[in-house]
Amino acid sequence: MDRGRGESERDDGRYARERDRMVDEQVAARGVTDPRVVAALRRVPRHRFVQEALQDRAYGDHPLPTGEEQTISQPYIVGLMTSLLELSGREKVLEVGTGSGYQTAVLAELARRVCSIERLPRLAERARATLEALGYDNVWVRVGNGALGWPDEAPFDRIIVTAGGPGVPPPLVQQLADGGRMVLPVGSPENQVLTLVENVGGEIRKQAHSDCKFVKLVGKYAWES
Ligand code: SAH
Numbered sequence: 001m002d003r004g005r006g007e008s009e010r011d012d013g014r015y016a017r018e019r020d021r022m023v024d025e026q027v028a029a030r031g032v033t034d035p036r037v038v039a040a041l042r043r044v045p046r047h048r049f050v051q052e053a054l055q056d057r058a059y060g061d062h063p064l065p066t067g068e069e070q071t072i073s074q075p076y077i078v079g080l081m082t083s084l085l086e087l088s089g090r091e092k093v094l095e096v097g098t099g100s101g102y103q104t105a106v107l108a109e110l111a112r113r114v115c116s117i118e119r120l121p122r123l124a125e126r127a128r129a130t131l132e133a134l135g136y137d138n139v140w141v142r143v144g145n146g147a148l149g150w151p152d153e154a155p156f157d158r159i160i161v162t163a164g165g166p167g168v169p170p171p172l173v174q175q176l177a178d179g180g181r182m183v184l185p186v187g188s189p190e191n192q193v194l195t196l197v198e199n200v201g202g203e204i205r206k207q208a209h210s211d212c213k214f215v216k217l218v219g220k221y222a223w224e225s
Pocket of ligand 1: 066070071072073096097098099100101102103104117118119120123144145146147162163215216217218219222
C-alpha cells in the first residue's frame with residue numbers, strides 16, 4: 001500500500017535514511033525479519049508521531065515521551081508485536097493504547113482496518129490528526145477504556161494492547177475471533193511478559209514470549225490508577 005509514501009518522499013531523505021538504519025540495526029538484526037513488517041517500518045514516518053523538539057531522536061533505540069506521561073514504544077517492540085500478530089492484510093484489528101498513533105499506522109499499513117482506543121482524550125485527538133494528515137483512511141480512534149474492547153465492532157481477528165496490565169482482560173478474550181491472535185504485556189506495573197493469546201476453535205491458548213516494560217494499562221480489568 002502506498003499510504004505514507006508521499007510523506008517519506010518529502011522528508012528530505014534524511015529521515016528515510018535514519019529509518020532504514022533503525023530497521024536494519026534495531027529490528028531486523030534482532031530477529032524481526034517478516035518482510036511485510038520490515039517494509040511497513042521503512043514506510044511509516046515515525047518522526048511525525050513525536051513532538052517537534054524530539055524529532056531528531058525519533059529513530060533512536062528507545063521509547064520517547066508522547067506527553068501526558070505516556071510513551072511511544074521502542075521501534076523494536078513495535079516490530080516484534082506486529083510480527084507476532086501475523087497480519088496478512090485482511091484483518092480487522094483492535095488496538096488498545098493508541099498513544100502517539102505510531103503503532104496504529106504500522107497496523108494500518110498491514111491490515112484491512114484498525115479500531116484503536118486511547119484513554120486520554122488529548123492523545124487520541126493528536127493521534128487522530130497525525131494519522132489523518134498522513135492519509136490513513138482505514139483507522140478509527142476512540143476515547144475510552146480499551147480493556148472493555150469495542151463491542152460494536154467485535155469480533156476482531158487481531159488484538160494488540162500496548163500498555164501493561166495484571167492479566168488478560170476478559171472482554172478482550174470474548175471479542176477475539178475464532179482463529180484470532182492477541183498480543184499484550186501481562187505482569188506487574190514494573191515488568192511484564194509479552195503474551196500471545198490464541199483462539200483456536202474456541203479454545204484459548206496462552207504463550208509467554210519475552211520480557212518487556214510498558215506504561216500502565218489503567219481502568220477496570222487493569223490497574224485502578
Ligand atoms: N502504541 C503507542 C504506545 C502508547 S503507550 C505508540 O506507539 O505511541 C500506552 C498508551 O495506553 C498510553 O497512551 C495510555 O494513555 C494508554 N492507556 C492506558 N490505559 C488504557 C486503557 N485502559 N484504555 C486505552 N488506553 C489506555
